[in-house]
Amino acid sequence: MAASSHNPFPRSPNPSTRSYDSSSVSSATSPRPQVQLLGNLMSSNARPNTNQTPQPIGIPPMPPATQTGFQPYTPVTATSVMGRDSLPPTESVASTPGLSSAQLSANVSAQKRAYRQRRKDPSCDACRERKVKCDATETTSCSECSSRNVKCQFTKETNRRMSSIKQVQDLEKQIERVRRENSNLRRTLSERGEHMDIDVEVAEQSPQQLLPELNSEPRRRKRAAPLLQDPSRARAAFRNFSKGVLKPPAPYRQPQASITTFDLPRPPLPPKAAVDKLLHTYYGAAHIMMPILHWPTLQHQVEELYQNTTDLQRVPISWHSMFFAVLAVGSLFSNDPYPDRTLRANEFLEASRSLTDPWNNDFDLDNVRASFLTSLALNELNLKSGAWTWLGTAVRSAQDLELHLEVVGVRSRVETDMRRRVWWAIYTLDRTLSLELGRPFMIDDADCDVALPEPFDDHYLHTEGPVRPPNAAPLTHFLHGIINIVRSFSAMRKAFSNSVIEPPRLATFDSHFVACQKMFPEACEANNSTLIAPHMLMPLAYLLSSRLLLHRHNLAPGCPPEARNDAIQQCKATAIETANLIARTNATLADTATALLVTHIFRSTLFLLLTGYYELASTCLRALKSVGVRRDIVIPCGRFLSFFLQILGAKQQELLTVLPRSTTPGYPPQAVLPDPRAVQEALLKDEELLIYVSADMQASTETSWVWIGAEREAPLTTPLSSTGGGLAHPDNRTGLSAKEREDWGGWDNLIDLTMALASGAASPAPGYTPRAQTLPPIKVEQGVNLPGGGIAEIGSNRNSPTAGAASGSRSTERISIANII
Known part of the structure; x- marks a missing residue:
């Protein structure tokens, strides 16, 4: 060639x-x-x-x-x-x-x-x-x-x-x-800390790119740079002649003396001893997760308030409104008897609302705190739509103060960190409440660049910087761990837009949640057997609930059978971990259980019952019984569980009569029951049971499928708005009438019915040996150290659920297998 x-x-x-x-x-x-x-x-x-x-x-x-x-x-x-x-x-x-x-x-x-x-x-x-x-x-x-x-x-x-x-x-x-x-080029610019204004298609991004790294700071947004070396002359003129035309950015606003202040007669203050007790419970239940207040400063302000109770007008009205909102949240977690606890919380919320100007045009940090705490209290009172509305007020007022942006060099170190804490607490509640209700987020991640709070407790954080004694833990609250969890909700919402979440993406989220769990104390690990304090379950509820909601998405009818079965198994694994953590608590959950924790225990109980883990389901039922009327959502959850147990028992008995029976030599065919595994597999494929076990997934138009075809039964009409009734009426908080709150049988009946199902139902998967799952007796070993030297007691002995509690007085209308048939 x-x-x-x-x-x-x-x-x-x-x-x-x-x-x-x-x-x-x-x-x-x-x-x-x-x-x-x-x-x-x-x-x-x-x-x-x-x-x-x-x-x-x-x-x-x-x-x-x-x-x-x-x-x-x-x-x-x-x-x-x-x-x-x-x-x-x-x-x-x-x-x-x-x-x-x-x-x-x-x-x-x-x-x-x-x-x-x-x-x-x-x-x-x-x-x-x-x-x-x-x-x-x-x-x-x-x-x-x-x-x-x-x-x-x-x-x-x-x-x-x-x-x-x-x-x-x-x-x-x-x-x-x-x-x-x-x-x-993007990688090079990212390493230099610069941002490349190129739209990247979400479809091309991997799930790992959508999830933020743990404790990573949000990407800084661009700031305008003046061409003048010293624009002070223009700034002074602009500040003077722009009045009424625009507002300067929040960090650079100056108070205007000519503004008429909003002031009303102040509500009377509660006794100082009652206030100290409520602040004590607020610290142990809310502050360890959402430290939006600098605790030493708050204690000093309360002391000054009670030194002269005759002249309350000297106190800023925004701080006064926030103070009553703090007392309202503390009342909800106190151990006062029902309904005194709820009535007093309602009075404090009403006092806080009366000090709120609905036409306010100038906000401060205490206005934002008051709206946030009101939303938090309404969420605990099971008034989720009201909580959603007040949270919107908190988000907008916080954005008006530009809490979502990092401001450098204009405030003290304490005030700067409090701005960060308030914003991240609002961000957490927005993400959690939106995901629970299936509604869009009010905060966009791309609009925020505020830094994470400093990892120091309040009594170590001072104006000159964090000062702490040697060999002391710098951080005892869980805000940073919760932030790492809820920052993944944006990627979860994008994943929920698909009809099926593919296994690689699920694996990415699971890896992220495993990394988040490692940030908690070692006692919170699933393979640990040491006792834990009940207040540790509150921040863990964010993690466990997120994992269950992620996998529960694949229960929809449009998912392949393999994906639906895997979703049930993953939700079951999360429910088992939840029940084991509850069994390891050293006290009752009554004083520390939040509405999020109660809701997650309720969802876990449904999956444990469906998959045949009746001993662990009984542990969850005892935990819900211990909370009782402390949270208004508990009774509706118990009523739904009672209905689910009836349906589950009836379907189980029906399968026992329909499925073919195995033949055993020496015994007639009628005396041998069908294979328990066949019964369990049939229950897992029952479409009606999958609708019930999905529970609040049916509350969203995008994710529900039970309402399809309901328009053919009756014309769709918009319900009339209720005339109110206040926070004190239990019908508004539970959504149930007095008769409905009483006719579901009680927790003892649910526990008995669960154990009856266990005696004649399919056993759990082979290879798993359930332990004796009972809540241990009260053993308060540790508490929350207050800056003032007090110890917050976790739990009370009169609400501790034990295995023998089921043998107490029972209703004569107890549900049984015979009644179901």
Whole structure:
């Protein structure tokens, strides 16, 4: 074969004037278009006006001229484009000087062998006319044309078709090269702390890219930079003459003396001893998770307030409103008898509301705190729509103060950190309440760049900086751990937009939650057996509830059977971990259980009952019984569980009579029950039970399927708004009438019915041996150290659920298997 270097006419286009497709295959010496390639725009070292050599399908590009050995063929992978690895296109070998004939022949022969294995080479025009074998390659002319010193060209119809395929290949290689270089540029800018204003499609981002790193600071937003070196003159004039036209940013606003202040007669203060007790309970239940107050400062302000109770007008009305909201939340977690506890919380909330100006146009940090604490209290009172509305007020007033933006150098260290804490507490409640209700988030992550709070407790945080004694824990609250959990909710909401969450994405979320769990104390690990304090379950409820809600999404009817079964198993695993944590608590949950924790225990109980883990389900039922009327959502949960147990028992008995019975030698067929595993598998596939076990998933239009077709039963009408009734009426808080709150049988009946199901139902999966799951007796071993030196007692002995509690007085209308049949 003649060397290409001896051919004065390498492959070239047809010299005729006939019009042909511009995508025809040409050699490296063919005339090049005057338009720059897209790849040259992104590469600084690319030569101008250099065409990329198209490659056949399934063939890697030619190695560079400086490569001495042949690089073997790379097989097709999942990441390759049309059967090729994503490698940058190389320049033409024929146009590169310094390549010997032997090296070129070896490269060409190897490349041709790999190419010949996949499809027949198109022949040049001369070989097609002479009907001889053509050995032309992408870079060299054939030996026939070389020996005859003619141009090796491809202009026939079949060759133009091949050229179109190769043009698509060429464009795909260029696009892949641009993507790769863009990725490198983004990575470089990210390492420099800069931001590249390029819209990245969400579909191209992996789940790991959507999840923020643990304790990572939000990306800083751009700030305008003045062209003047000192705009103080313009600033003074602007501040003076812009009054009434606009407001300066919140950190640079100045109080206006001419504004008429909103002031009303102040409600009377409760006794100082009652206030100290309520602050004590507030600290142990709310402050350890949402430390929005600097506790030493609050204690000092309360002391000053009670030194002169005759002149309450001296206290800022916004602080006074916030103070009553703190007392309301503390009342909800106190151990006062029912209904005194709820009535007093309602009085404090009403006092806080009466000190709130509905037409306020100038907010401060205490206004934001008051709205947030009111939303938190309404959520605990099971008034979720009201909590949602007050949370919107807190979000908007916080954004008016620009708490969502990081402000540097204008405030003290304590005030700066309090702004951060307040904002992240609002962010947490927004994410949690929105996910629970299936509603959109009010806060967009892209709008926020406020830093995380400092990892120090209040009594170590001072104006001059954190000061703490040696060998002392700098942080005892759980705000940072909760923030890491709820920051993943944005990615979860994007995953919920798909009908099915694929296993790789589920695995990414599970890995993130495992990393979040490691930030909690070692006693909170699932494989640990030490006792834990009940207040530890409150922050863990954010983690466990998020994991259950994530996998529960795949229970929808549109999911494949494998995905639905895996969702049940994953939710069951989370429920088992929850029950084991409850069994390891050293006191009752009555004084520390939040509405989120109660709701998660309720969901876990449903999955434990469905999957046949009746002992663990009884543990959850005893925990809910211990909370009782402390949380208004407990009674509705118990009523739903009573209904679910009735349906589950009836379906189980029906399956025992319908399924084929196994034959045992020496016993009649009627005396042998069906295989328990077959019964359990049938229950897991029951569509009606899956609707019930999904519970509050049916509250959202996007995720529910039980309401499909309801418009055919009766015309859809908008219900009339209620006339109110106040916070004190239990019908408003529970959604149940007095009769409905009493006719569900009680917790003892639920525990008895659960154990009855266990006696004649399918056993749990093989290989699992359930422990004796009972809440241990009261054993208060640790408490929350208050800055003032007090110890917050966790739990009270009169509400401790024990295994023997089920043998107490029971209603005569106890539900049983016989009653169900």
